[in-house]
Amino acid sequence: MGHPIAVRDLDTLTSWTSDWRGLKVAVLGLGVTGFAAADTLLELGAEVLVVAASAGDLRRQMLDVVGGQFVEHSGTDEIPAELAGFDAELVIVSPGFGLDHPLVAWASAGGIPIWGDIELAWRLRDKVGAPAEWIAVTGTNGKTTTVQLATHLLVAGGLRAVPAGNIGVPVLDAIRDPQGFDVIVVELSSFQLHWMPRSGPGAISPLASVCLNIADDHLDWHGSRDAYVDAKATVYFNTRVACVYNRADVATMHMVEEADVIDGCRAVGFGLDTPGPSDLGMVDGIIVDRAFHDDRHNSAIELTTHGELAAVGLASPHMLANVLAASALARCAGVSAEAIASALATFTIDHHRTELVATVDGVSWIDDSKATNSHAADASLRAFESVVWIVGGLLKGVDISALVAAHAARLRAVVVIGLNREPVVEALARHAPQVPVFEVLATETGEVMPQAVKAAAGVAVNGDTVLMAPAAASMDQFIDYADRGKRFAAAVNDYLEGGADDDDQTSAHPPTGAP
Template sequence: MDAEELSSTGGEWAGRAVCVAGAGVSGRAAARVLAERGARVTVVEGRDGDEQRAHAAALEEHARGLPDGGGSITVRLGDGDTLPGGTELVVISPGWRPDAPLPRAAAAAGIEVYGEVELAWRLRPEGAAPWLAITGTDGKTTVVRMLACMLQAAGHDALAVGNVGTPIVEAVLEKHEVGGGPPSGGRRKRRVLAVELSSYQLHWSSSLAPIASAVLNLAPDHLDWHGSMEEYAAAKAKIFQRCGTAVYNADDPGSSGLAAGAGRRRAGFTLEVPGPGLLGVVDELLVDRAFTADPEREAAELAALGDVRPFAPHNVANALAAAALARAYGVPPEAVREGLRAFVPDPHRIQHVADAGGVTYINDSKATQPHAAAASLAAYESIVWIAGGLLKGLEVDDLVRSCAPRLRGVVLMGRDRARIAEALARHAPDIPVVDVADTDTGAMDRVVNEAAALARPGDTVLLAPVGASFDMFANYPARGDAFIASVRRLPGAALPGEQPG
């Protein structure tokens, strides 16, 4: 940023003492942007390792390189609890709990606290890119990426941001060419942001006003952070407070309830035949009866079920949610279909890994709580289920009861496997259960081998752990990668599209 830009964008930030809580990706982005606008930034971070020290040095070097009129950045490592003296505003990273000492101290002192997403909204320049925002317990990343593909297919310069991809505070300020026509004419239409928002990010936000917002579903999650289901739902509901069009899941009571009275317009999506005001499924087609000229009498064909990849009922719902947001922005039906066909699914989400001995192996390591695992289990008829991990205080009885008729067998791993075993004993006592207590690097090989021994031709071995991964793995991708590697070591394993060797 040059001196002329600094002088024109500093404004209210010049000389202001801002505490940025957290030196992660979003915190570092916020610190840089604020310093470029003349703020005196103090970054506080509870960790003090080599990685944090490298980030701190880079931030301080960035501030020293600013021209006259720029601000400053000081980084304080190893103490994330103490509010710096003289702080006028706290910009907090999404992982910080509301009851942590620093935000409590700020609240007690009457100092405003908000997150990087709220900062991004307030920093938007004149003519800033519009937002299409997405939250929900499950499916957010898939929907935001589907939506970006649909927008791009319509010729828009779309970017997926927020809880994925580019930090949103950088995306809203990024310079880009804005054209008036589709790509075939050599210029792109204006930038549009497809914004994924977690409940943490929404908790620390207050004034967001997207053109359209969606709540995909609502089920217990992150209750240890929010304190209660009511607080979790209240955070999710913030996405609807000032939006233009509220997109809700008509098959999900939680989503429908949050949307009641929200937005200037409401549009739902359902896996059933849609009525007026809804998007849904008719025969093998995704159709729109919300954004047509006459929703009472007219439906627009958007895509075929075969255009949804990977195919599963909950992923059809994801496609309908993305389509509703795209249609709210004026995307034509043909671009919805083209976008779905262009969409490349992220790994570890109902990912077909291989086939071996007539058995299909599916990796859904991202299914880290009961609602996500239920959607995955509902997609297959005869399942050897691999489950376990950290349940984060969530109950699994309803999940086990609902999926019991589909289970051929279960292999359990991870710290909270005994709780899943107890639920299986109550609700599926005749299902064979194998308990793998190992936690070493070879544990996944033993898990997969046990699952393969239980499976019969036509079965699906499904990793849908229902628990978080941190008891055994660095994260859910690491768990999924271990599963993939173990499956591909099975005798005769063939990758999708290959013939068994």
């Protein structure tokens, strides 16, 4: 390989004030995370070479301005000469780089230490003074909503808090913000968690942590369910105040039981049932806290009610779970029950999360484009009794059969989108043979949703919900889940206003038998 093991003791680099000058760092990727890493390291005086398949012109220009080098790598097995001759002492990997990516494999085989952006940010968290507390959030679904809810509750409690991580604002930008924060609520993907050490100077030690739930996802990236679950479990290691877990998902409880935490750290459960003395839960439609209460063995503190949450769109079961988890995290940071109650009444859900687009002639049109895996789609489907389901996209190695079987009885019809529709159509034929299926054959991005909406409108009747919950990633036909959701909403509104054309690019599969 011709590459040395790190020539500098990286264990000494534990602060913004450590000597990072001249450290030779290769950054893989120039997306939001990659640029933040490169920009941070260049500010510290490191020598930075960014290697990426592509980069927008603006980011390339910005990298030039701050003094970074760039080399393009198309994903082939060949290592760029510029990288091979750089003699990197450290590699920072962006979350999207798979474990089998040639550059990752090259760095690993060459003995070059590999960090994620989270480890780098943790080591540098003292840039603007006393470091902010970190609250770590992961799970297969609900991460972004829970992070936003927790941040909203923390701010209501008088704390300077910011959402960061996988949610869109890199943690490296948050820790460099000159105003500083009391708390950073960090959304962590399984990719980021994979690269996080569980011990040593780069291991984060959050105030509180949660894994909201676990279901099969990103198995193609991790290689197995066990590896995926193991990555998620890292969120609990070294937690100081409370590990928050889902009582309805025993896997999250086992993660807490097996994690090495700081002495005094508690386990706090949440669920939609009656809570125990160290839990948050529901009693007769009232959301209550028995974990952070002086008399928790005999009574509970009321936080809000199911009716009050319904008024702000937080009453579905999966949203209630998010509310409970976020409330537990906020209580860990000392936010009062009164502040939580008032803040929940003013929370606004993000777009594309079970968002109502329109209701016409008794048919509701719901955009849940954020349902990018089976677990999220399952939660969405459970909220409605009679559904015309728009499904499909990049399945990420996950078999959709169990999801179809679980909800066959509530399906009025199914509209299948995506470039690889065959696995979905086959699952429907096996597990929901009584359900009419329509395949959208259109391949042009601008045609997919108009055709899907037209097909759905043709079968939906009064009382139905047309639910776009694809159970799949979007990048086969769309930029991202937000683009997919926007195009769905636009197509719905266009159709309802009479703007649909007569072109038909669907293939109908009539029912073949009883379930």
